[in-house]
Amino acid sequence: MKKGILGYGIFLAVLWLYFSFLYDLETYSNSKYAAFRHAYYFTQTTFTWVVLWAVLQSAFHHTYTQIIERNFGREWVRSLVYGASLALGFQLISLPLDILGYGMAQWADVNHQPIKDWLGEWGVKSLFFILIISGLVIVARMCMMKFRRYWWLSIWMIALPISLFLLYIQPVWIDPIFENFQPLRETAIKDEIVGMANEAGISESNIYEVNMSEKTSTFNAYVTGLGPQKRIVIWDTTIENMQEDEVLFILAHEIAHYVKNHVYWGVLGSLLFSLILLKGLAIIIPCIFQRFKRRWDLRAVTDLKSIPLLLLITSILLFATEPMYLWVSRQMELSADQYAIEHTDSLEPAIEGYRSLAVESKSDINPSLFVKWFRYTHPPIKKRIEIMKQAQENKE
Template sequence: MKKGIVGYGSFLVLIWIYFGVFYDLETYYDSRYAAYRHAYYFTQTTFTWLVLWALIQSSFHHTYTQMLDRKFGKEWARSLVYGASLTLGYQLISLPLDVLGYGMAQWAEVNHQPVVDWIGEWGVQSLFFVLMISGLIMVARICMMKFRRYWWIAIWMIALPISLFILYIQPVWIDPIFENFQPLRNTAIKDEIVDIAGEAGISESNIYEVNMSEKTSTFNAYVTGLGPQKRIVIWDTTLENMQEDEVLFILAHEIAHYVKNHVYWGVLGSLLFSLVLLKGLAIIFPYVFNRFKRQWNLRTITDLKTIPLLLLTTSILLFATEPMYLWVSRQMEITADQYAIEHTDSLDPAIEGYRSLAIESKSDVNPSAFVKWFRYTHPPIQERIDMMKEAQKERQ
């Protein structure tokens, strides 16, 4: 274990030196904050792997799982208690990393959320995380025991309606826990927003404003929700700090997501992707288990003690397949940009708007290929600006 920790420490040193010194960062802001965020992302991802790897080998984990086997007669009870203790422990262990991420955003003046408010939000998010992962562990173990050959299908079938229900209620019940949502205020630009949205068949009742100025100075807007809860949400920072034409271009971009049903396509894609991922896990994990069962004294594939290995395999598989999911997301964003270009007379405000977005977020406007493939849900800012300029040339 010591060699592994030393190796991981060496990896972190190299990652932070590379992004802090050698990475070719392109940004509109005089800071290497964006490069440090890249390093932070890879640190956070691999830290999860380290924790799970260390847990599998620890004598404490072996003793603890034996105690749960003796104390709880029902598998669902063992799974819930184990899942809750595992996730709660992980949240506490990774708290310094979360504090680091918060501190970096404060240092770069991207985030100005008060510490007390951040702690409260972290606590609520941790509670959701504990409940979700504990439930998944319970469902996974029960399905693996009862449907030994087709457990992956059983898990997917159980998770499907739950996921759709959560997505349906998210805008109404979950998001308001963290942010303050309200109908559009009577600002100078409200009438134009309502008129443009109305031309696309979107009612004013489906457009919301969210108070983000208490936390950040960056800009954003998005589409969320399913069925009657489907809506466009605009950050108040966008409405207050961007020029009117810039806001209207962003609105046109979000209208594209709305009318092209990108939320539905995204949900469908995610569900199909999760099914393929579970099938891949069902194929790969038995080989992983057989490779390490003697080394780590694992008994069966459904054992409590095997859960960290299952989670580790799942996490690595998710990381390896993430570029495919992100590529699809970027294609949707390109489509939305093209729609906005077609429905906008002058593209100069759009170009300035994206520059303002890059400045406020201190983002990496032209990342290297591997960073783009593992991190970017949207095309990099420079690619989007280049697309605007190319459209301008074609019009001329």
């Protein structure tokens, strides 16, 4: 284990040195914050793998699973206790890394949320994480025990209604736990926003404003929810700190997501992707388990001791397939941009708006191909601005 930890330390040193001094960062700010966030992302991702690998290597893990098996008779209870304790332990171990991410955003003046509020939010998110992991461990073990050949399909069928229910209630019950949502306030631009939305068949009741100025100065807007809960959400920082024409272009972009049903297409794609992913796991897991079961003294795939291995394989496979999901997301964003371009007379405000967005967020406007593949849900700002400049020239 010591060699593995040492090797990981060397990897982190090389990673941070590269993004600090060698990475070709293109940004509108004088800060290297965007490059540091790239390094932080890959640190977080690989940290999860190292923790799970270390748990597999640990003698304490072997003893702890035996204690659970001796003291709890029902398998679902064993799964609950193990899943909850594993998730809790991971959150506590990850807390210094989470604090580093918070500190970086504070240092770059991107985030100004008080530490007390941040810790409270971290606690709530940790509770959700513990519940999700516990439920996942219970469902996965029960399905793998009962449906040995088609466990992957049974997991998907159980997760399907739960996922849709959570997506349905998210805007109404979950998101308000973390942010303060309200109907659009009476501002100088409200009538313009409502009028543009009405022209696209969107009611004022489906447009919300969220108070983000207590946490950040950056800008954003998005579409969320399913069915009657489907809505456009605009950050108050966007309304208060951007020019009227800039806000309206961003709104046109979000209207495109709304009328093109990108949320539904995204959900459908995610569900199909998860089914393929589970089938892939069903093929890969037995091979890797046979390769390493003696090394880590594992008896069966369904044992408690095997859970970190299953989570490790799942995490790595999710990371490896992330570029496909992100590519689809970027295509949807380009489609929404095109809709907004077609419904906007002058694109100069849009160009300035995207530039302002990049300035406030101190983002990397032209990332390397590798970074774009693994991090970017939206096309880089530089590409989006170039597309709008070309469209503006065509309009003229």
